[in-house]
Amino acid sequence: MSTTSHKVYLKCKDYSVSSELFELIHNTDLDILETSPQPKADQLGKYYKSEDYISHTDAKRNVFEKVYHAVKGIALKRKLNLINSFNTPEKSLLDVGCGTGDFLQIAKSNSWQVCGIEPDLDARKLAKHKVGEVVYDTVKIDELKNNSFDVITLWHVLEHLPNLDVHLANYKRLLKTDGVLVIAVPNFKSYDASYYKSFWAAFDVPRHLWHFSQIGISRLVAKHQFQVVKTLPMIFDAFYVSLLSEKYKTGKMNFLKATKVGLQSNIKAKRSGEYSSLIYVIKNK
Template identity: 60%
Template sequence: MSKEQTQLHIKDHSVSGEIFQLKENKNYGFLETFPQPKANQLSEYYKTEDYISHTDAKRNWFEKAYHLVRRFSLQQKLKLINGFKTDSKTLLDVGCGTGDFLKTAKENNWIVSGIEPNFDARKIANQKTDQSVFDIDQLENYEANSFDVITLWHVLEHLSDLDHQISIFKKLLKPNGRLVVAVPNYKSFDASYYKQFWAAYDVPRHLWHFNQTSISNLFGTFNLKLDGIKPMLFDSFYVSLLSEQYKSGSKNLIKAFYIGLRSNFKAIRTKEYSSLIYVLKKV
């Protein structure tokens, strides 16, 4: 990690316009957003119509493109979890948004449950999943060894008490169950290119900022074995579009596509894609 990254001052471009700093966590090696909002203040930073994972809106070309890519991504996620050997195909999706991944899994014979803190998103998700989605305060009510697979698609970076939450996930997993965690990677080329304008910092909603070493350190503490790493190829383009807007005031489609493509090509050698999926196994 460079000294330059730990000294970055990042603006909240989505809601408040406030400035936050990144600081290194000495125990695990990830970056922390500082100062962090108190738990009872965090919801205020999600109050924007542009928070796309909490809505099914298709108001413009950007949102339409997002949903088009999401349909492809859903099939890739389904392919991933279908590749696991499971006893009963039980799935918990934490931070499930409007429930499209749960709906896709349910249609493919998974027994699904979801956790979603946002009331509006949860209401939409329940319409798609026959009332299978609950608020986050219900997470600890599930019995131990309940799930073959637990997924967090760009959720871990939002959770305020990492150690406590990971211990719950481990308890809820069956023996040999998988925890699937997708997070942005601040070691990617697009992150180094856009620096403080990199949209995936998304402070203060993203409380933590991970690289591969910090993920290994963090989950190794809980004896969750890293069982594989996969790229999320579309994220570099999506993040670059937003980053261009933050940097120049315009999404600048051609420039963003070029940076996203360049990031993916560089990652063929470095393996440092814009976002990475980590598969962790309970042993």
């Protein structure tokens, strides 16, 4: 008999689009939080209809967006260095939730054979302009051949996906036996999450359907005969998330306060390992 416990962890507001309230339900067996209620599939799109949803645009309208894209450039090089470190012979890459295609573009320019999945039409058009007709809508993933990718990446994407087990089973099918699955997600056990609580921008309800801890990711992927072999920090995320969290909490982007909290989060994480966001390098068992 299952002993899974579900209890309300926090109540959060959608600060960027709808102003609706949601609960975060803690699945204590997996140590994962679930947004409740989760929007139905045909309703989810409306929660992304915001000019401020920065991952679906290349806009540089203000200082915040210019800084975001500058930092993204640094992060892209680090992501490239990571996948290059796997020393895969054929260098075939699938980037799920590829957004406007910047990671695909830098990977392609470094001899990777790239393929992308992106549900947002406008973002997909931008990505195709950068890398060609190798970026598809979500339904295409079911048509891709078994054992066809050396690396599959999800950069802040898994938290957006319904039916986690269905998606992970698909990645299992698509990866080569010695392939690598790379998942980057926010960490609700981080200091900045505990500091901002319901104002923590990385909860981002209801776009983020799930919220993960290190234990949660390990237990989730183990269900599909995967194992986490390495965990890496995303140090910039603590500052970016703290900036948005300050805006949600106070109505203003308090740069100094956000910088202080972000710095504190990274310093504490050096000892605890609980960074604001983490990259999980995952392989077949």
